Amino acid sequence: MIYTDLCIIGAGPVGLFAVFEAGLLKMRCHVMDVLPQIGGQLSEIYPKKPIYDIPGYPVVLAQELVDNLAKQIAPFNPTFTLGERVEKIERQEDGAFILETNEGTQCHAKAVVIAGGLGCFEPRKPALENLDTYEGKGIDYMVRNPEKYTGKKVVVAGGGDSALDWVIYLAELTEELTLVHRGSSFRGAPDSADKVMKLAEEGKLNLKLNSEVTALNGNGVLKECLITNKEGKIELVASDYFIPLFGLSPKLGPIADWKLNLDRNAITVNVEDYATNVEGVYAIGDINQYPGKLKLILSGFHEAALMAQSAYRVVNGGKKASLKYTTVNGIQSF
Amino acid sequence: MDIKIHVEEANGNLNTIEAPTDMALSLMEILKASDYPIAATCGGMALCASCHVEVLDNTYAEEPNDAEMDMLDTLPVVSQSSRLACQMPITEEMDGIRIRLMAEATME
Ligand SMILES: Cc1cc2nc3c(=O)[nH]c(=O)nc-3n(C[C@H](O)[C@H](O)[C@H](O)COP(=O)(O)OP(=O)(O)OC[C@H]3O[C@@H](n4cnc5c(N)ncnc54)[C@H](O)[C@@H]3O)c2cc1C
Ligand code: FES
Numbered sequence: 001m002i003y004t005d006l007c008i009i010g011a012g013p014v015g016l017f018a019v020f021e022a023g024l025l026k027m028r029c030h031v032m033d034v035l036p037q038i039g040g041q042l043s044e045i046y047p048k049k050p051i052y053d054i055p056g057y058p059v060v061l062a063q064e065l066v067d068n069l070a071k072q073i074a075p076f077n078p079t080f081t082l083g084e085r086v087e088k089i090e091r092q093e094d095g096a097f098i099l100e101t102n103e104g105t106q107c108h109a110k111a112v113v114i115a116g117g118l119g120c121f122e123p124r125k126p127a128l129e130n131l132d133t134y135e136g137k138g139i140d141y142m143v144r145n146p147e148k149y150t151g152k153k154v155v156v157a158g159g160g161d162s163a164l165d166w167v168i169y170l171a172e173l174t175e176e177l178t179l180v181h182r183g184s185s186f187r188g189a190p191d192s193a194d195k196v197m198k199l200a201e202e203g204k205l206n207l208k209l210n211s212e213v214t215a216l217n218g219n220g221v222l223k224e225c226l227i228t229n230k231e232g233k234i235e236l237v238a239s240d241y242f243i244p245l246f247g248l249s250p251k252l253g254p255i256a257d258w259k260l261n262l263d264r265n266a267i268t269v270n271v272e273d274y275a276t277n278v279e280g281v282y283a284i285g286d287i288n289q290y291p292g293k294l295k296l297i298l299s300g301f302h303e304a305a306l307m308a309q310s311a312y313r314v315v316n317g318g319k320k321a322s323l324k325y326t327t328v329n330g331i332q333s334f
Numbered sequence: 335m336d337i338k339i340h341v342e343e344a345n346g347n348l349n350t351i352e353a354p355t356d357m358a359l360s361l362m363e364i365l366k367a368s369d370y371p372i373a374a375t376c377g378g379m380a381l382c383a384s385c386h387v388e389v390l391d392n393t394y395a396e397e398p399n400d401a402e403m404d405m406l407d408t409l410p411v412v413s414q415s416s417r418l419a420c421q422m423p424i425t426e427e428m429d430g431i432r433i434r435l436m437a438e439a440t441m442e
Contacts, residue, residue: 045381118375124438126410160408182412187404246410249384249438250375 007109012040014285014300015115021308023076039066075333120253138222158245273310337429344437362420378420
């Protein structure tokens, strides 16, 4: 069990900045995110895009902003659980909360801050009939621990950067590797595309262009993928693992089950402190909704500051925080 | 001028909306303004695919641009008629077009 003052769900820019605002008030934070990296939409959807409306930065790349936020909060030593989805929040009799992830990680917190953005980033799944039968029994939507594919027969599907990058990486480990792509060429990163073509020429990769995985066979565990090409030619490929890599997209997910008031997939909050209808649970950033709400990073930062003042009272038995400029005392890390 | 767009939702509901051609709007923006539940997460940059639609008539002949092709290429389920609504400017040629919203692009 992880013990903390605030448990922050979502490591997007707003969740990260909440660590700073909480830190100024001497509250410790634990941050959880289903993505394996921090940064939310910025690192997942547009890491290389310039942002122009962050005060004090005429222009900043999304990933650069995330890196700077990480630096800014480092003095407060936040702890992280990444790559796990928060499934449950349970309020204890003493008012504290226990949160639990899909992997069973538990966090005990005096208050909860939901900075869940547009929701949990979930993999886009191919339309295959018995897909869910083999989830966790041969189908992986993310490569978490590449070593597990050592000496195995692996089929990867997808034509985007992550499919190419992983194929290049996995080619060193697997016994047999197949890449299935619907298109006739790879768009995007030309470097990786060249490497993939070379692997295919060297016989280290079975490259199936103009093709799709159209069925899965097995008994309890995955045994083979059926690959169909544009001409209708069908091929069976023995597979210990099938890894469809079609990117991620946000879905509200478990947040819908937490008995919070929702309005169009967002949590309605009190604009004084961004508190939800459950005492001790706050919602900030893209995930919340109130009259006049703007889904901007800027608004989320402001919400984080107000939330922290209010959460301080929850964490400290009703005591009020006093506002101090950082210019007076600097950052008192812990 | 105003053009007509016939919109089929993932659940089969069919409706016709009107859109002005002189406001430099995209189909995605019109759909959002008409309260269709498409997410359009990236705001129209061809980066999120959450404005994925199918064009159901074959008179509309505008070709997808590169950014759009790149994005469509990464999706698990697309067809010959798949398009990103944010990359489709509202034009007179579009008058009477029929589109279908893809279930995975909606917010539900
Ligand atoms: C292409 C694009 C361009 C943009 N440009 C700008 C711009 O120029 N200026 C601007 O201000 N804004 C811009 N935005 C909007 C901005 O990115 C968002 O406002 C911002 O990301 C919101 O931050 P957040 O921390 O609230 O949520 P997010 O960044 O969405 O992060 C939320 C995180 O919570 C995680 N999560 C959710 N539920 C769970 C759960 N149950 N368990 C575990 N983890 C969970 C998600 O996986 C995600 O990583 C842009 C957005 C896009 C897509
Ligand atoms: S709105 Fe994101 S791709 Fe169209």
